Amino acid sequence: MNPRKIVVVGGNAAGAAAAAKAARTDPSATVTLLEAGNFISTGTCELPYVLSGEISDYKKIVFFDEESFRIQKGVKVLTNSPVISLNRRKKEITFVREQKEEILGYDKLILSTGAKSRIPDIPEIIAETDEGRELQNFLPFKTVSNLLRVQEEVYSAKHKRVCIIGSGFIGLELCEAFKKLNFEIMLIEKMDQIFPSGETEAGKIFNELLREMNIRIFTNASKYKFRIKDSRITNLIIDGYDFEVDFVVNATGFIPQNRIALEAGLETGESGALRVNSKLQTSDPNIYAAGDNTENINLITRRPFYFPLATIAQKEGHIAGENATGGNNFMRPVIPAITLKCFDHYLGTVGLNTETAKKHFRNIKSVQTTHRNLVPVMPGSRGQWGKIIYAENGNILGASFIGGKEVSGLADIVSTAIRFSIPVTKLDETDYNYTPALSPFINILSILGRKAKS
Numbered sequence: 142m143n144p145r146k147i148v149v150v151g152g153n154a155a156g157a158a159a160a161a162k163a164a165r166t167d168p169s170a171t172v173t174l175l176e177a178g179n180f181i182s183t184g185t186c187e188l189p190y191v192l193s194g195e196i197s198d199y200k201k202i203v204f205f206d207e208e209s210f211r212i213q214k215g216v217k218v219l220t221n222s223p224v225i226s227l228n229r230r231k232k233e234i235t236f237v238r239e240q241k242e243e244i245l246g247y248d249k250l251i252l253s254t255g256a257k258s259r260i261p262d263i264p265e266i267i268a269e270t271d272e273g274r275e276l277q278n279f280l281p282f283k284t285v286s287n288l289l290r291v292q293e294e295v296y297s298a299k300h301k302r303v304c305i306i307g308s309g310f311i312g313l314e315l316c317e318a319f320k321k322l323n324f325e326i327m328l329i330e331k332m333d334q335i336f337p338s339g340e341t342e343a344g345k346i347f348n349e350l351l352r353e354m355n356i357r358i359f360t361n362a363s364k365y366k367f368r369i370k371d372s373r374i375t376n377l378i379i380d381g382y383d384f385e386v387d388f389v390v391n392a393t394g395f396i397p398q399n400r401i402a403l404e405a406g407l408e409t410g411e412s413g414a415l416r417v418n419s420k421l422q423t424s425d426p427n428i429y430a431a432g433d434n435t436e437n438i439n440l441i442t443r444r445p446f447y448f449p450l451a452t453i454a455q456k457e458g459h460i461a462g463e464n465a466t467g468g469n470n471f472m473r474p475v476i477p478a479i480t481l482k483c484f485d486h487y488l489g490t491v492g493l494n495t496e497t498a499k500k501h502f503r504n505i506k507s508v509q510t511t512h513r514n515l516v517p518v519m520p521g522s523r524g525q526w527g528k529i530i531y532a533e534n535g536n537i538l539g540a541s542f543i544g545g546k547e548v549s550g551l552a553d554i555v556s557t558a559i560r561f562s563i564p565v566t567k568l569d570e571t572d573y574n575y576t577p578a579l580s581p582f583i584n585i586l587s588i589l590g591r592k593a594k595s
């Protein structure tokens with residue numbers, strides 16, 4: 142019997158995990174990993190901290206290269222090898238390697254092509270793109286290669302002034318990074334509040350924080366322009382101001398990167414992400430998908446949704462890699478959970494925000510409070526804010542916390558409560574640990590649970 146041929150397209154979190162798992166599960170298989178860019182198996186969530194200098198060298202977040210992945214994982218890796226087409230009938234892919242087209246056959250294919258930056262609806266940007274010109278200093282921030290381009294602009298900046306479009310998770314992290322690089326920052330948000338995907342109260346807290354850091358904030362920003370010269374943005378014109386800028390970073394979010402899958406006729410959902418079953422098979426049973434190019438099922442709404450996150454991608458990669466070699470593993474519905482650091486403020490979120498909860502549930506309720514993370518007499522004691530959203534039956538739908546590093550643990554506790562249908566009122570009945578150096582005398586979750594009871 143011929144060895145099974147497994148081909149993985151895309152070499153970051155999901156793709157690297159899928160290829161390694163496939164090779165471990167079936168050591169006799171021939172596993173090939175194709176990556177369009179220069180790097181595989183990189184840290185993406187760590188990118189802002191490399192930019193700020195907190196991580197000293199980008200090489201520290203590049204965990205493998207072609208040779209080390211082959212030696213340690215038993216996988217053949219081809220970087221700088223973009224896939225240009227997929228022939229499902231012949232079970233072949235065509236890719237470009239050293240300017241020559243090559244064809245590779247497969248028994249099972251895993252698509253882990255990830256996501257790409259969303260292009261904002263800005264006439265000057267769209268016009269340049271439509272005419273085939275690439276703006277040299279309009280930069281995405283998604284990959285190590287993107288990071289290196291941003292660093293080039295940082296080193297050559299004349300005005301030390303940057304424009305960031307988008308005030309979501311990445312936009313807020315970039316504000317801190319550029320502030321540490323002593324840049325003047327213009328933050329543009331088209332919605333009416335900072336951090337629009339979060340709770341209104343969280344947006345107000347971050348708005349106040351950024352203004353304290355002397356970051357210029359422009360919300361409701363729909364009418365602004367860029368002046369462009371020689372394929373470079375030179376000025377931002379907004380609200381009567383005309384700022385010279387060195388470069389612009391696009392932090393407006395991500396969309397699935399599924400061109401070859403779409404051209405091959407694979408089914409996608411409303412978001413453009415690939416539809417997969419619980420075994421991560423696409424509409425073609427010989428093709429699996431994992432990572433930021435796929436849909437997930439939201440545990441709370443029980444509906445498909447798009448939530449690109451490295452931890453989920455890595456988990457999906459393991460499952461797809463195992464199943465592509467004959468395994469029988471399943472991807473469970475996902476609880477969206479993510480944390481953020483912006484200066485000395487930490488955010489932990491889990492589940493749905495209020496706006497999303499209202500779309501899926503009737504008569505939702507919420508409780509919120511402010512508290513301290515430690516007893517007041519202890520060094521490091523600071524304020525914290527928490528909010529829990531729940532249904533009429535008491536089931537928790539989502540929560541957000543802002544404070545110190547403890548918010549990550551608070552969000553994890555709530556995630557567990559959601560997973561196992563523990564109602565909000567039970568939070569007051571839990572025994573929380575206490576020591577003055579680590580925790581408050583009364584946990585904020587206990588206070589929120591008590592409020593929900595009343």
